[in-house]
Amino acid sequence: MLNRILSCLPAEEAEALLSRCEVVSLARRQELIEPDKQIQHVYFIETGIAAVLAVSRKVRIAIGLIGSEGATGIPVFLGDTISPHSTVMITDGRGYRVSADDLRLQLELPSHLQKILLRYSLAFYNQAAHTALSNVLTQVEQRIARWVLMTHDRVLADEVPLTHDVIAYMLGIRRAGATEALDRLQAQNVIAVERGFISVRNRKELERIAGASYGLPEREYDRLVGVSLPGGI
Numbered sequence: 618m619l620n621r622i623l624s625c626l627p628a629e630e631a632e633a634l635l636s637r638c639e640v641v642s643l644a645r646r647q648e649l650i651e652p653d654k655q656i657q658h659v660y661f662i663e664t665g666i667a668a669v670l671a672v673s674r675k676v677r678i679a680i681g682l683i684g685s686e687g688a689t690g691i692p693v694f695l696g697d698t699i700s701p702h703s704t705v706m707i708t709d710g711r712g713y714r715v716s717a718d719d720l721r722l723q724l725e726l727p728s729h730l731q732k733i734l735l736r737y738s739l740a741f742y743n744q745a746a747h748t749a750l751s752n753v754l755t756q757v758e759q760r761i762a763r764w765v766l767m768t769h770d771r772v773l774a775d776e777v778p779l780t781h782d783v784i785a786y787m788l789g790i791r792r793a794g795a796t797e798a799l800d801r802l803q804a805q806n807v808i809a810v811e812r813g814f815i816s817v818r819n820r821k822e823l824e825r826i827a828g829a830s831y832g833l834p835e836r837e838y839d840r841l842v843g844v845s846l847p848g849g850i
Contacts, residue, residue, distance in 0.1 A: 638713040650704035659690035665710015679787035684771030751830035
């Protein structure tokens with residue numbers, strides 16, 4: 618089992634939850650949660666990455682990523698039924714899908730699942746808080762370095778499935794601005810920009826460039842959930 622939350626559960630709880638789940642394929646650009654609509658399903662992602670996007674009219678900007686370390690549908694974990702945010706797959710993948718109603722039933726009684734989902738919610742809050750910090754205090758080049766690192770943590774490979782268009786979309790910037798920043802990073806030999814993906818050449822230097830906006834949320838995930846990010850620090 619690749620999903621870190623599911624793998625943390627006692628066998629009995631994991632079996633009870635999985636009996637209510639179905640394995641599903643997830644397609645790039647698939648919207649798992651629509652803003653301001655009832656959350657129908659929660660996805661425990663096994664492979665692939667989803668982005669949580671803050672939405673304001675026609676503007677969308679990424680506030681965090683979800684991969685095999687987590688699950689979609691944090692409002693459900695906290696007792697709500699809708700979210701103002703969108704959750705969209707930025708790569709292909711697969712995962713376990715459970716109806717929000719079924720998950721709520723399992724969360725009505727104290728359990729390891731309830732505890733870990735609440736702690737994961739706090740870990741995601743820390744990630745979103747550092748996105749806000751990064752957006753205000755860093756240049757585009759640093760912001761891209763952070764998102765490349767976060768994606769790298771979740772794919773277990775040096776080929777990161779990010780494109781100019783995806784980066785520009787997540788950061789809410791023009792494609793030309795994303796291209797210029799990627800060119801500067803490539804000139805420093807920390808990444809190589811390929812067709813359809815980015816190769817990580819020097820992770821330590823990427824971490825230096827990203828600065829304080831990367832690292833603390835990843836350590837907090839480890840502390841709160843008890844399992845390190847797949848490729849984390």
